[in-house]
Amino acid sequence: MPGERAIVVRRAEIADAPAIAKTFAASSAYAETLQLPFPSTSAWQKRVSEIGSDDYVLVAEIDGEVVGNAGLHPVSKSPRRRHAGTIGMAVRDDWHGRGVGTALMAATIELADNWIGYSRLELTAYTDNEAALALYRKFGFEVEGTARRYALRAGVLVDAYMMARHVQRG
Numbered sequence: 001m002p003g004e005r006a007i008v009v010r011r012a013e014i015a016d017a018p019a020i021a022k023t024f025a026a027s028s029a030y031a032e033t034l035q036l037p038f039p040s041t042s043a044w045q046k047r048v049s050e051i052g053s054d055d056y057v058l059v060a061e062i063d064g065e066v067v068g069n070a071g072l073h074p075v076s077k078s079p080r081r082r083h084a085g086t087i088g089m090a091v092r093d094d095w096h097g098r099g100v101g102t103a104l105m106a107a108t109i110e111l112a113d114n115w116i117g118y119s120r121l122e123l124t125a126y127t128d129n130e131a132a133l134a135l136y137r138k139f140g141f142e143v144e145g146t147a148r149r150y151a152l153r154a155g156v157l158v159d160a161y162m163m164a165r166h167v168q169r170g
Helices: 014-025 027-032 041-049 100-116 130-138
Strands: 007-011 056-062 065-074 084-091 120-126 142-153 156-166
Touching: 007 100, 014 027, 014 041, 014 056, 014 065, 014 084, 056 100, 065 100, 084 100, 100 130, 120 130, 120 142
Parallel strands: 084 120
Antiparallel strands: 007 056, 056 065, 065 084, 120 156, 142 156
8 A cells, every 4th residue: 555664573683672662661551561661771672682592572663663562482491381482562652553563463473383383372461451452363362361450550450361372283
């Protein structure tokens, strides 16, 4: 479509830390994730520089500007849970509803399914985060349970859904 900008998803680099911190500085980002207000760029630089070999942090950029990120991590180091990965993501407020979350989720699932071989992907979403729930359902995630009083958000304990997506292998 004319005028649309391409969303490029790639692995995060240390230079992306200021943009990632900016994403999480928005009240909607820390309200809908387990991040805390006032993220520091130096903390994100450290986090990105210390990513383990089994962990992936991806960023979405448009015209060279990072506008969202997603993480894909093993659920556990236990050999009995090697088949499972967990996903977390955030999109900058001014890019909500413009395909960034979809691009990040598609890239994350492509990596998980076709290159890592996870057969189970897990994530957590607050029960009132309708936009995130719609995105996750679009990619085949289903609610497996509700965690009551899961996390503190703005002084109130809120519920979250435990969601998962399964891929049958061989």
